[in-house]
Amino acid sequence: MRTTYTALTGFLLILATGAWAQGAAPTDPQIAAIVVTANQVDVDAGKLAKAKAHSSEVRKFAQLMITDHTAVNKSASALVHKLHVTPESNATSDSLKKGGDENLAALKKLHGHAFDVAYIDHEVTYHQAVLDALDTTLIPNAQNAELKALMVKVRPAFVSHLEHAKTLQNELNKSAK
Amino acid sequence: MRPARACCAILAGAWVIGGSVSAVSATLASKVYLVSIENMQFIPQKLTVRVGDRVQWVNKDLVPHTATADVKAFDSRSIAPNASWNFVAHHAGEYGYACTFHPTMKGTLTVVP
Numbered sequence: 235m236r237t238t239y240t241a242l243t244g245f246l247l248i249l250a251t252g253a254w255a256q257g258a259a260p261t262d263p264q265i266a267a268i269v270v271t272a273n274q275v276d277v278d279a280g281k282l283a284k285a286k287a288h289s290s291e292v293r294k295f296a297q298l299m300i301t302d303h304t305a306v307n308k309s310a311s312a313l314v315h316k317l318h319v320t321p322e323s324n325a326t327s328d329s330l331k332k333g334g335d336e337n338l339a340a341l342k343k344l345h346g347h348a349f350d351v352a353y354i355d356h357e358v359t360y361h362q363a364v365l366d367a368l369d370t371t372l373i374p375n376a377q378n379a380e381l382k383a384l385m386v387k388v389r390p391a392f393v394s395h396l397e398h399a400k401t402l403q404n405e406l407n408k409s410a411k
Numbered sequence: 412m413r414p415a416r417a418c419c420a421i422l423a424g425a426w427v428i429g430g431s432v433s434a435v436s437a438t439l440a441s442k443v444y445l446v447s448i449e450n451m452q453f454i455p456q457k458l459t460v461r462v463g464d465r466v467q468w469v470n471k472d473l474v475p476h477t478a479t480a481d482v483k484a485f486d487s488r489s490i491a492p493n494a495s496w497n498f499v500a501h502h503a504g505e506y507g508y509a510c511t512f513h514p515t516m517k518g519t520l521t522v523v524p
Contacts, residue, residue, distance in 0.1 A: 302474040305492060307475045372522055384473075390451040391474050394513050401514070 259375040260324065266314045267321035268330065268372060269385065272364050273303040273310070275334030276357075280320040282341055283353045292350045295402055299357070299395065306388050313384055326367075348409065354402045365389070427501040441499075445469060446518065448476050448510075449488070453518035460500055462524055476516065482505045 260268065276299050283296035318395060321327075338357055344352050368389055377384035441463045447454045449471040460466060468478045470490045478487040478496065484506045487496035500522040512517035 301512070305474045309492070387450075388473055391472065394451045394515050397515050398513065 247400070260326070260371065261315075261322065261379055262376060262378050263319050263322035264324040264327070265372050265381065265385075266310065266319050267327040269310050269365070270314075270321055270353075271327040271330045271334075272367075273307040275330055276303045276317070276338075276360060277307070278334060279337060279341070279353065279360075283349075286341070286345075287350050287353060288346045289350050289402075289406070291402060291405070292354060295359055295398060296353070298398075301345055302391055306319055306391065309388075310384060313380060316379060317380065319381075345362050347406070351403075351406050351410070352407055354399055357399040358396065358403055361392050361399060364394050365396065368392070389395070440516060441465060443467060446478070447471055448478075448516075451513060451516055453478070453508075453510075456517070457519045457521070459521040461521060462500055462503055462522055464522075465499045466520060467495050467497045467515055475512065476510045477512060478508055478518070479511045480520075481509070 280296040280299035280303070284293055284300065287293045288295055341349060341352055341356075368385055373382055373385050373389075376385060413417050421433065442460070443465045444458060444460055444467070446458060446466060446468045453468075458466065468476075468487060468490060468491055470476050471482055473522070475489045475491050477489060479499075480486065484502070484504070485498045485508070487498070488513075490496050500520070503522045503524045506520045506522070508518050508520060
């Protein structure tokens, strides 16, 4: 399970000390790619968890991630279309995608309670990572006001998901004792 | 000219529905209240209405929500982004409610005679 943190840690490191810290702040097309990828990664994990999770509460959470992150991406896609912005892949979006793939591969090897714990642990880390990215890099560097507003508007949903995931994490830890 | 006690009176936390004079007259005694769903919150979080008043929840977030009473007095089911749901309060009582999708979202609707 802990191996799934690696990609996310890399994602955070890129955001904090990578290309952006060297004076090359992400452009709006790059930010758009990061937003879309971040949402898609969690939709994909949610689809796996919905099919494989042992706990009904975890399956319910997985469905919520599918619904909410799909809805956010729908709004993001509509906005970039309206703004004539083409999302541009970059080190961070690539890192997110790679991390998402590694997470799926790790989760596929697990079953039952172990799967639930690993999935929810990852959700806690993932949502905290994205919130940190929104606050320190993505929102501050967005040039287009509507793109910035979209990220500001979606932020409370990520906070809610993080709190929800932490609650499930505590419940799973208790049930394991 | 609008009656002073028309249903469209604006109160703190209340919302006005425009309409024709006949529409206003037909519902003279009742009021329409708005609960905005935004930033993963019900705003206002606590609302008091009278029996017969209508409450409209409007989802201004990017994700779906519900307004679901704890005691099954009402249940909007999924309210899509930019959509709304109406409930006419027929029975007095204090109804705690929540979004079934997002457990952190809670509100209270108080209906007085």
